[in-house]
Amino acid sequence: MSYDAAATRKRIFEAASAEFTERGLAGARIERIAVAAQANKQAIYLYFGNKEALFGAVIRGKMDEICHQGPLDPNAVADTVGHLFDWYGEHPEFVRLLMWEALESCTAEATGEDERRGAYRDHAQALVAAGVAADAPDDASRVRAAQDWLFTLLGLVAWNYAVPQLRRMVLDESDDKAALARRRAAVVEAVRILAASR
Structure with a gap:
């Protein structure tokens, strides 16, 4: 063998x-x-x-899994965010890994940060190409607006999984599935409203 x-x-x-x-x-x-x-x-x-490089490889691998779910479609962003919400629910380890990274990072840069930053730049550029922040005065402003929008969308999704105890208390919902269904609907609707106003 x-x-x-x-x-x-x-x-x-x-x-x-x-x-x-x-x-x-x-x-x-x-x-x-x-x-x-x-x-x-x-x-x-x-x-x-080393262990730090392995940790970075695990996070990059999980990010690649998200990217293979398809690009963030600015013309159907609410649906795309709904799919992302579902992916996070199926892969709760990803948010946990990001939380560990935030808590334990001993350096100014995370392992593999340049590569990961590049992936997010590509997402922001795709949003700009699709017309996000088209009314901004110049290319740099459009990119910054797209980056802000992307980070906001990621936060709207990830927070639901980052603090399950807070979700339980704020929503006053004992059924976790019901709470996540409520949150998914609320996040998708919020994104739909945000997208309509862009």
């Missing part, structure tokens, strides 16, 4: 995703990841580098 490097990388990625989601960067242990992935620690270092 030959060694399957791609399968090993995939197992390491999945084990690391679970470990970082549960324990964050500081609490995660390479030894636990290796055991869960049925790989040795040397393979982890070979394929991903």
Whole structure:
């Protein structure tokens, strides 16, 4: 039987995703990841580098999953945000990973920040090309307005999953599914109103 490097990388990625989601960067242990992935620690270092680089690879991988759901369609932004809301619900680990990153980041820049920033720039440029902030005085202003709009949309979705205890208290809803359904409808409607006013 030959060694399957791609399968090993995939197992390491999945084990690391679970470990970082549960324990964050500081609490995660390479030894636990290796055991869960049925790989040795040397393979982890070979394929991903150190623990911080592995954490960054996990976050970038999750971001890629979102990007493969399709681009943010400015002409159907409410529907696109509804799909994004559903994706976050199916992948609660993503918000948790972002929260861990925010809490534990010891440097001014997150791991892989330049690459991730580039992806968001591409999204903002696509929004500008589709006519977002068309009434802004110049290209730089249009890009800034699109970036603000994108961040607002992401916040409208992510906050619902970032603070489930606050969602439960504010909505006074004991049924989590019902609360998320209410929030999805409210977010989609808010985005529809925002999009109509752009």
